[in-house]
Amino acid sequence: xxxxxxVNGKPVSVDVEPRLTLADxxxxxxxxxxxHIGCEHGVCGACTVLVDGEAVRSCLILAVQAxxxxxxxxxxxxxxxxxxxxxxxxxxxxxxQCGFCTPGFITTAHALLTEEPDCDADRVRxxxxxxxxxxxxxxxxxxxxxxxxxxxKK
Amino acid sequence: xxLPPFEYACPTTLNEAIALLAxxxxxxxxxxxxxxxxxxxxxxxxxxSLLVDLRKLPGMKEIKIGPDGVRLGALVRWRDVIDDxxxxxxxxxxxxxxxxxxxxxxxxxxxxxxxxAHADPASEMPGIAQTxxxxxxxxxxxxxxxxxxxxxxxGALTTALGADEIIxxxxxxxxxxxxxxxxxxxxxxxxDFAMAGVxxxxxxxxxxxxxxxxxxxxxxDCQRRLPKAEAALNGKAVDEALAVKVGEAAxxxxxxxxxxxASAAYRRSLTGTLVExxxxxxxxx
Numbered sequence: 114x115x116x117x118x119x120v121n122g123k124p125v126s127v128d129v130e131p132r133l134t135l136a137d138x139x140x141x142x143x144x145x146x147x148x149h150i151g152c153e154h155g156v157c158g159a160c161t162v163l164v165d166g167e168a169v170r171s172c173l174i175l176a177v178q179a180x181x182x183x184x185x186x187x188x189x190x191x192x193x194x195x196x197x198x199x200x201x202x203x204x205x206x207x208x209x210q211c212g213f214c215t216p217g218f219i220t221t222a223h224a225l226l227t228e229e230p231d232c233d234a235d236r237v238r239x240x241x242x243x244x245x246x247x248x249x250x251x252x253x254x255x256x257x258x259x260x261x262x263x264x265x266k267k
Numbered sequence: 268x269x270l271p272p273f274e275y276a277c278p279t280t281l282n283e284a285i286a287l288l289a290x291x292x293x294x295x296x297x298x299x300x301x302x303x304x305x306x307x308x309x310x311x312x313x314x315x316s317l318l319v320d321l322r323k324l325p326g327m328k329e330i331k332i333g334p335d336g337v338r339l340g341a342l343v344r345w346r347d348v349i350d351d352x353x354x355x356x357x358x359x360x361x362x363x364x365x366x367x368x369x370x371x372x373x374x375x376x377x378x379x380x381x382x383x384a385h386a387d388p389a390s391e392m393p394g395i396a397q398t399x400x401x402x403x404x405x406x407x408x409x410x411x412x413x414x415x416x417x418x419x420x421x422g423a424l425t426t427a428l429g430a431d432e433i434i435x436x437x438x439x440x441x442x443x444x445x446x447x448x449x450x451x452x453x454x455x456x457x458x459d460f461a462m463a464g465v466x467x468x469x470x471x472x473x474x475x476x477x478x479x480x481x482x483x484x485x486x487x488d489c490q491r492r493l494p495k496a497e498a499a500l501n502g503k504a505v506d507e508a509l510a511v512k513v514g515e516a517a518x519x520x521x522x523x524x525x526x527x528x529a530s531a532a533y534r535r536s537l538t539g540t541l542v543e544x545x546x547x548x549x550x551x552x
Contacts (some may be wrong), residue, residue: 131274134269134305153269154306155305158370168375173302173305173306173376174305175305238459239457240456
């Protein structure tokens, strides 16, 4: 099926089978391999992307369902010039080790901080409970997200 | 796993959606938020030949609040319930229960109708529907009908819905402002499926509990009410000692299952503790 949507500000058109998830479409059709796939059934959070600004698991949405939507992947949350405040904060707080889960944490944290720049540590922990990291023990990730709040305040 | 192959349709009217379901002799499935159906397909527990995406159907995403209670369009998402400030007064038990549903990303897609049609025994929404005597408006080839929650849920992943029927609305009866309520669930990780959960409420009549409704989920193969525990609460002045007693009645009444997450004995004990805690929380509201 021909499906048109927007990824990181650019319009795209793909011809895909209905069974293709948005995660696989981003990686294999559009070669945006920043979005990682862990469990493929909505448990690990590694594949989190933003659909019309809201964090969703891209393994639990079909590419054909993205018709007309604005998708933001982890690639869309970076720039070539410098690290973003959220990325800098992740580096400073050692919020990653192997890095496999990091795209999901960055997209989730970005959605949270955009919606709730005043969130407290408890809220950050609640939201991040939907993402699994097997290296860090989460403490660095929570600290990184809390410190990045300042950059999202208007 | 990658999903098995299927056809996909995205109708713009309810009639069109029902015709698609009816013409596929039970092999088609409606797709709402997909937060349960997609994992089911990844595991090959479900293998529909056609998915009928409901996202373009009009008028099913609204939360209507009136004198007769709360009407949730079937495509209302967890996120919509959490964000709707009116529900803090119109149905605080619903609001509290939904704050326990799944994780942040799931809540942005998962729907109330999808959860009830899926009917996982550990889900909160079917528990609220049973506890609060919700009514389901459904539409199928033969027309519209209304199904009471007690008839709707028939067992694990089993409902009264026909293969050509779609939930359009879930109606929760009006919530009196003075009603006492409690909600408790226990899961190892926040947002995961509960090992046991309890939703309950009662009204006060001359200082005594009346109209008690106690529902459990994650215990046994279906969300259900506990009439014996309700009887133990009705007509009595509610204090901590009574909370303990009703908890014991609830523990004796459930028929818990055993699985890798918990033994039946543990679930029974947990149910009693959660009922006790929920009543204690209700007392101080």
